[in-house]
Structures are given as structure tokens and as C-alpha cells.
Amino acid sequence: MTTRDRLIYLPLGGAGEVGMNAYVYGYGPKNNERLILVDIGVTFPDMDGTPGIDLITADISWLEKRRDRLDGIFITHAHEDHVGGLGHLYSRLKAPVYARDFTARIAAKKMMEAGQPVDKIITLGKGEVVELGPFKVSFLPIAHSLPEASSMLIETPAGRLLHTGDFKLDMAPGVGDPFDEDLYRSLGDKGVDVMVSDSTNIFSPHPGRSESSLPQAITDLVKGAPGLVVATTFASNVARVRTLAKAARAAGRTVCLLGRAMQTMVRTATEAKLLHDFPLVVSAEEANEIPRENLMLIVTGSQGERRAASAQLARGSYLGFSLKEGDLFLFSSMTIPGNERDVLRIVNALSEKGVDVADNSQGIYHVSGHANRPDLERMHELVRPNVLIPMHGEHRHLRQHAMLAQKRGMISVIAPNGTMLDLTGPEPKVVEHVDTGRLYIDGSAIYGAMDGVVRERIKMALNGMVLITLVIDEEGQPLGDPWADCSGLARQGRSNRALNEVIEDELAEELERTGRKVLASDDRLTEVIRRRVRNCCVDEIGKKPEVMVVISRLSDA
Template sequence: MAKSTGKSSGPIRGDAPGGFIFIPLGGTGEIGMNFNLYGCDGAWIAVDCGMGFSGPDAPEAEILLPDPGFIAEQREALRGLVITHAHEDHIGGVARLWPQLRCPIYATPFCAAVVRRKLAEAGLGREVKIHVIKPGGSFTLAPFSLRFIPMTHSTPEAQALAVTTSYGTVLHTGDWKSDPNPVVGHTMDEAALRELGDAGVLALVSDSTNAMNEGHSGSEAEVAKSLKALIGDLPGRIAVTCFASNIARVSSVIEAGRAAGRHVALVGRSLGNYVAAAQEAGYMQDVPDFVPEEEIGAIPDDNLLLVVTGSQGEPRSALARIAADTHRYAVLGEGDCAIFSSRMIPGNERAITAVQDALVRRGVDVITDDDQFTHVSGHPARDELKKLYRLVRPKYVVPTHGEWRHLSAQAELAEAEGIPALRLENGDVLQFGPGAPEIVDTVPTGRLAVDGDRIVPLKGGVLGARRRMLFNGVVVGSFIADGAGQPLGTVRVSAPGLLDEAEGKFRQQVEKEFLELLLDLPRKLRADETAFIDAARAGLRKIMGKHFGKRPLVEVHMLQMN
């Protein structure tokens, strides 16, 4: 854990500190939820605003968001939200968290098209000002001078962001790789990176996801060639699942289907949105007409290719519904094939294997990147990181975007290349200047959970109660009392997850003990409704603990008759 020196150039809350600072609020020490702040002499910009998946450590939630509370309290000083690229772990929180930020958004044409659709779905389309910046463009949010530098990644128009202030320049890489044949989108602008390095770069805030991997991440063009050969040899229906935002991969799958004489259907709403955004930005102009979902059944199996959402095992995704045989139109069965053209995001392993198992149970042949060459990463391996170091020549490297093992691997690599590394975690306040860079403070961070149409804290409150219910059950005791608090008639105890209908005699015993407890409470206490219910709740909890050895969530309902 990064430690604070106890020094600070100014208060963290209220007025922003002086100098030039960097604060990751999400995405450093974890995969997903990328949300970063740069501050300079009282002003702020935010870079990316993503989501993440909860994983087995938080089964009560599915989608997580970084807590923006720190910057939301100072949003009048927030000059804008700058988006590096259109992946969910960088834009998935925008529509949900923008009401707390209420600032302009700056993005490239493709990313802006994707974000507009998300904001429109959230009913915010007319409220949010989006400034479209061309790839490689420059703009100013005083006191910050900002410049996009085109990078290659597994979605179009990924941009590194050069952040220049009077204290120096920091290059925030976003997600990137070095790929001379990215299929769709720009190659890495090495000339611009070298030019930036010639001018002097104080620090490189760098993607660490593949910092443990030797060599090179591989080329998207090679995956396209492999998929074309694979799909051309397979009989039956074929479904390929990948990230909807990986427009290059989606394009490669479509081209492979066309070469194999197959009609292509996009299955999953997010795929349609991303393809529409790509076409709006000038990509994918020559793709064939897609088969509407409702017409999938009219196409012979050997002439059909499905591009499907759900590569991460999301429970409500198209692929999960196909695996459960609950999708309205798309069906896979004996003799068909499902190709996973993606990697497992850490934390999603159980969900993905559950979907794969369900497909295999239905007789579907499941092919992953362990079986065939179906995927390359969009993140730099060690040779690519070293290449970037040599182009940019930063004075310091700040590893971000990854779990601790990834951050540590990049820090060690940078130091082996003779560049000091600054290790930090979410909430650390890294001051780039004045003076030598150092961690000077920490700010509060946290996680929020998407719960239906609302956002709630992951810890405590609603989800805390749900977690307790998950592991210990819930008990509801109900009874009628007169105006003086005297119980009338019988009581009722409901305990879903603890008592079932076959345990009628046991339920009667619990209800008998609960009634006896109520009658034994002092009259004076029963005359106070709040105290009466609190005592009844505590007593029922003890009864259930005695019988089950658990401490369930207990609620008591009293209907008072006057």
C-alpha cells in the first residue's frame, strides 16, 4: 500500500490543492472502474468513468462503479470529463454517474457516438454537452493543455492523453497496444509520441494489464486470418461471442462469415448500438445487411453465423439466454458451435464457465482461445511497454489499470529500464509538482453497485442487508396487538431460506416460542411501540439463532388494533 508522507500543498476537500496532482479513484489495483483525476491549482479534469464486474466477492451485486463523491463535492471546479476510448471499463459509468459530475464530456467521434446512445437511454441526451475531438486533436481546459495521441487498442480511436500544465507534461496512456495491422482504426502514432518525448515528459501513467506477459500481445490481423479459417471449416450453426466494443473483432467475424457463405445476425442490443456508432463514425461501411433476430429461424443452419453478446457470462446477456434455451429467437444445440473470441476478465471465471457448461450440456461444441487462435489482447506486453518507454522517455512511470501483481510487474520493468516507478493505489494523491513527485495525501474512495435502476453503496445499507440475507436468511415475524401492546390471537413467522413448507411442526414451535416471548415482555415496554418492536425483533433473532446457529436478518411487523 502506498503511504502518505503527511505533506500537502493545500487542503484536499474544499479548495483543490495547489500544484499538479493525480488521483486514481478507480482502476488502480483492480480491473475495471477506471476513473482518474488530474488537478492543477484549484481546477480538475476527470479521465474516463468506467464500470466493473463484481465477481464472487460480492455476489449480491453484478455491476460496480467507482464512488465519485470526492470530486462531486467539488464539481464546480471540474472542467470536464475526457474519455480515452469506448470500452465499458472506461465509459460504463458515464450515464449513471454524470448527474453527480454535471460537466462537459470530451471524446473522439466514435466514442462520442457510443456515449450519446448511453446518455439517451438514461434520459440525459439533452442535458449533457459532448465536445467531439478528432483523433490526435488538441484542446484546452485551462489551466490544462490537452492533446490526444492515437494509439492502437481493441476498439477504434483509442487515445493517449498528454496533460500539460505549467509544472510539466504527463502522458496518460489509456488502454493501448502496438499493432501494425489493427484491422479497424489507427496504428500507434509513434512520431507524435517521440515528439512528446523530445519536448520532455515528466511521467507516464501507464496501462499495466499485460505487464506480466513477455514478448508482444499479437496482431488483430492474425486473429482475423485464424477466425476466417476456423469458421470456414465448421458445420452447423456458429455463434461467436466477443466484446461488442471490439469493432475490429466484430468486423473480422462478419468477414469470416461472408467468406464462408453465411448470413450474419447480431444478437444482443449492445452489439447493434456499437455497430451503429461505428458506422456513424465512418467505420464498417461495407458490411452486408444483417439478418434480423426474428428471422434467424428462416436461415439454414450451415448458412448462419451469430455474433452474440455475453463473452463474460453476464446472466442477462444473449449468450447466457441461448445457453439456458430461453432466448426468443436464437437457438444452439447438437452439432452447433460457440466460439469465445475474448479473454476471461478476472472475477468472471465462474460465470463464463457456467455458460460454457450449459452450452456443452446442450451438445454445443465450445471453442476458446485455449483451443484455437481466437483472441489477442488489446493491452501491451513487456516488449511493447519497453518500446513506449523508449519513445516517450519519461522521468517517472506510474503503473495503473491492473491488479497489484500487474502494477508491480510494470514498476519492476520500468526500474529495470532505468526509470523510477511511483507505486500508488486508488485514493492516493500523487503530486507531480512543484518539487519532486511524491504521494502527499489520500482521499476517500469506494464502490457503488448498480441495483436495478438505482445506485447504492456496496458496503452497508441495502446491499449489506442483502448479503446478510444471502448467507443467514431472513425471518419475518407478524402479530396483532391491542392499544396497550397486548398480543391478540396467534403469531406468524415466515423464514424463506430457513424454513420450508415441509417443516410445519418446527414452524409451529418457533411461533409458539415467539408468542411466549411477546407475552413475557413487560407491560410498560409493550406500551411503547418502537421499544416493543425492537425487543420482539431481538427476541426472535435469539430464537432463530438457538434453532439454526445463524443470525438472520429479522423484521417484525405489528398491526395495532385500537
């Protein structure tokens, strides 16, 4: 019996969430398919659920075990949720990386920062076809909120697939490729079996607006400001940064860019010859010499990131700049769900300084980079796929997009992270569920959710910690009393004595009646100490802290 070849789709990240995109396609005999990966992005942590973590990526363990079958990694565009994991995870996959020029330049910086080989990145022109095993893959230009975003045409012996990537229907995006209806109509004329589509704005009922609709409103706002003007947006949104800079110049102001990520994106877009008319900018040192009413700062931190320029300006000062009453701060961005509290913290801090804050609540200072519901419907009409698989969105987005497709006569199934679909037949079938999760990038370390590091960190944050140090002499007896060091706990409890002293006294009493067998076993002695410390803390302060016990044995020296 021979095993038939099959075409599979497996999202490891990005399906059931916004961010952390990683999609696997495969073709070949069952469990021996040749594979490609589309995007390898990150999402961002929060102090409640992932305290201290730097970045989060999809868990690629399933793909890593099969990397001998991975023919290539394709990056659709240069947003962090699509390319941000490349440098961190490349050593686990070690496959050639394909991208268009601007994206390839950003990807190269990611690889260089992580000490990975930049020469593994291969730059493709739009429409250029690369053949990898059973796949013929090409990047097709599509409009988004940064230059050279691409959809991907994936041709296989089992059919033609269109992976849209992130997109919008913008005919005048300012920087980058406009949406080309003729291109996608001709694609539909030739036949598309499956379209895997962005679903982010499925709940937005009105057609999306163009980047070209913003300049006049922003210019008018800046012209009416009496003091210093500061504007923030996504660093990667080069077209928006250009719009802001040109509005500043139209209002007679000098422009200064603050934030490494924003400066990198503008410099890279210029090197790629995508920015031909970006206004002249000055350095922070030069800007400090310019009168406030003649200056506009364009800064990073639109999502409330604590270390970014926006947050630092809200808290006090940044690179010699500070804000005061009568200044204007513009959020030319949307707030990603989950970041509302961080952004609001900055808004309130600015308000306390008397700074006027403008945002997109009136819908005039920002446009989304994703297709709204009518635009998604237009894409359906142009491409006319037999099957639509929604991606890039929370489960509610995927479900709504699938329902929309079904109403329009298409076959559609929901495939959240870890759901493997067989796309070979007339209808997709769920054939396997793969364990998926998250990898945490914590400084230079990378570990999984099941490693327990984050869980322990949360426990310490919630409950505090007590460190107990105990020395056992050569005779197996305690050498003096144990020491207690308390962190994140009240200094005194119900007895009105120092908490650490109460703990030390209780432990000294406990150890006096502890037998030799327990004293001889680190594990049993540790358990006795932990139990007594927790009981003591409950009595004193009503908390049961995490307890770490360090036992030193002189006989072990």
C-alpha cells in the same frame, strides 16, 4: 506566505483493479487546484459479493464536493469501464464532456438513457487542443480493441503528462487507428515529464499480436463446422465483430448479430464512418429461415452474463434459435478475472447439448487489446518519460510495472486508488490519502458501500429471513398471536413441525410474560422478539436468520 502551485494526480478508480476507471488531475494552489477528470467507468457485480446489483462505479464523493473546480471530463474510449458511469454520475459533476467522435456518440447514448443533457458532450478531433484553466489537453490516436481509442497529452505550467489510456502496439487493427511509432517518438523528443500508463498485460512475456493475425484461423474453423456456428466476443470490439463476420462470409455463411449492445456498437461505428466493408447481416427473423449449416450468429455474452444471448442459448433458446449436437460455439475473447465461473457454466451447458466449444486456449482466436510487457518496454523507449506511474491493473500489475520502469532508469511510484501524488518536483510525492470506495447502481438507485444495503442483502442470502407481524391494541396488549413468515429457510426443524408455527408458539409464550413497559416500546419489543426468534431457529434448524419485525398499534391510527 504564499502557497505554491502544484500538479496533482489522484486515481479514484482503476488503480489497484481492472475496471471502474476514474483519474483526477489538478493544478493550482494547494487545496484550490483546478481539476479535470479522465474517464468515468464501471465494473460489473457478482452474485457472491454484490447480489442483485446492476453496475458498480468509483465513489466520486471527493470530486463531487469540489465540482466547482472541475473544468472538464475527458473520455479516452468507449469501453464500459471508461464511459459506463457517465450517464449515472453526470448530475453529480455537471462539467463539459470531451471525447472523439465514436466515443462521443456512445457517450451521448449513455447520457440520453439517463436523461442527462447530450449537448454537454463536445467532440474533439485527434490532436485538437482544448484549453481549460491551466490545462492544454489533446487526444492522440492509439490502437486498442475498439475504434478511436486515445491517449491524452496534458500540458500544464508544471510539465507535460501523457495519460496512455488502454493501448496496444497494433499496426493493423482492422478498424480504428494503427499504432503510430513516429507520433510517440516525436512526443518523447519534445519531452514528457510523466507518463501514466496501462499496466494490464505486464505479466505477458511475449509481444502482442495484431488483429490482422486472426482472420485465417477463424475462417478455417468456421469452414470446418458442419452445423450452426455461434461466436461471441466483446460487443465493443468492433474490429473483432468485423473479423468474425468476414470469416463467416468467406466460409459461405450468412451473418446475424444478436444482442442490443453489439448491434449498437456496429451501428455507431458505421454512422461514424469507421466501418466501410462490414458484411451484410440479416435480422433474427430472416436468420430463422436459413439452414443451420449456412448460418453464423455473432452474439453478446462473452463473459457469461446471465441475460446475454450466449447464456440464454446455453440454457435453452434465444429469439427462436437453439443449439444441438454438432454445432460449434466460439469464444473469441479472453475471460476477465472473476468471470471464470460464469463462463465455465456456459461451456458445461453447451457441452451437455453436444455442442463443440472453441476458445483461445491455443492463442489463435483472440488477441488482447492491451500492451504486453515487451510492448510496454517499447512505449517506454519511444516516450522516454522522467517518471512513470502505472495505472489500470491490480496492485500486483502496478508493482511489477513500477519495478520494470525503475530497472530501465525511470522514477516510478505506485499510486493505488485514493493516493494523491504531487507531481510538481523532480520526484512524485504522496501528499494525501483520500477515502475511496464504490457506488452501487441498483435499478434507479445509487448508494455507497457504507449504506449497508448490499451487506443486508448478503446476510439475507446467507441466513434466510423471518418476518414477524404483531398487532398491539388500544390497551397496549397483543391482539391475537404474532404471525411468522419464513423465507430461505427449511420448512421443518427438529420438532418435525412447520418452522413458522414453532416460532409463532414460542413468541406467543414470550409475549404472555412480557411486561407493559416493554410492550409500550417498539425498540425494546422488537429486540425481545428478534432474540426469541433467533434462539428458536438455532434450536430447530441450526441457523440464526435475519429477523424483521413489523409492529402495528391500533392506538396510533
